[in-house]
Amino acid sequence: MGTKLHIGLDLDNTIIDFDEAFGAAGVETGLLAPGHALATKEQVKAHLRSGPDGDTTWMRLQGQVYGRYIGMARLFEGVGDFLKTARGHGARISIVSHKTRHGHFDPDRINLWEAARDWLEGQGFFAADGFDLDPGDVHFCETRARKIERIGETGCRAFVDDLAEVLNDPSFPSNVARIWFAPHQSADAGNGLTPHRSWAEIAAAMATEF
Numbered sequence: 001m002g003t004k005l006h007i008g009l010d011l012d013n014t015i016i017d018f019d020e021a022f023g024a025a026g027v028e029t030g031l032l033a034p035g036h037a038l039a040t041k042e043q044v045k046a047h048l049r050s051g052p053d054g055d056t057t058w059m060r061l062q063g064q065v066y067g068r069y070i071g072m073a074r075l076f077e078g079v080g081d082f083l084k085t086a087r088g089h090g091a092r093i094s095i096v097s098h099k100t101r102h103g104h105f106d107p108d109r110i111n112l113w114e115a116a117r118d119w120l121e122g123q124g125f126f127a128a129d130g131f132d133l134d135p136g137d138v139h140f141c142e143t144r145a146r147k148i149e150r151i152g153e154t155g156c157r158a159f160v161d162d163l164a165e166v167l168n169d170p171s172f173p174s175n176v177a178r179i180w181f182a183p184h185q186s187a188d189a190g191n192g193l194t195p196h197r198s199w200a201e202i203a204a205a206m207a208t209e210f
């Protein structure tokens with residue numbers, strides 16, 4: 001094989017599984033009553049947004065989960081195996097994330113980019129005996145438009161994202177294969193994209209590329 005495969009990955013809800021973090025962090029911060037600790041992200045979102053000032057409360061909790069409470073989030077099941085396989089074949093991995101530098105309404109002004117980098121480091125993303133990514137291949141972008149531009153700049157050949165809106169954006173680079181990670185979404189939400197229900201499905205779909 002000549003050119004090494006270069007794969008781009010989204011971060012939030014693609015690599016990082018926040019599903020169990022929202023309920024737990026919501027209770028911890030007092031934004032949710034104790035009975036909601038085990039609620040999923042979608043359940044928490046629906047519950048908070050139905051209340052007074054719901055959108056603001058939801059954004060406030062997001063700012064906390066992506067910052068102070070990011071330690072409650074897990075590596076998505078199957079990501080580790082995928083990365084081991086990809087890196088074992090010499091593939092380069094870039095991460096391109098749309099994330100504001102600070103969480104909305106966060107009085108402590110936690111730097112979400114640093115929190116995410118620390119989380120990745122803690123999961124072995126930059127360790128030689130871990131996934132061994134180059135820290136310079138992790139990019140944070142303030143806007144979705146900048147993220148899409150950045151995906152093109154990395155030179156990756158395929159990009160994995162949970163948001164169909166990103167992959168279907170008219171400015172998404174046409175020479176990058178679009179891989180939709182959709183563990184929970186209905187297939188219609190992809191507007192023609194093929195849903196991959198798990199990282200094992202993504203690994204199988206990409207196996208011929210390695």
Ligand SMILES: [Mg+2]
Pocket residue numbers: 010011012013014161162163
């Ligand atoms: Mg995402």
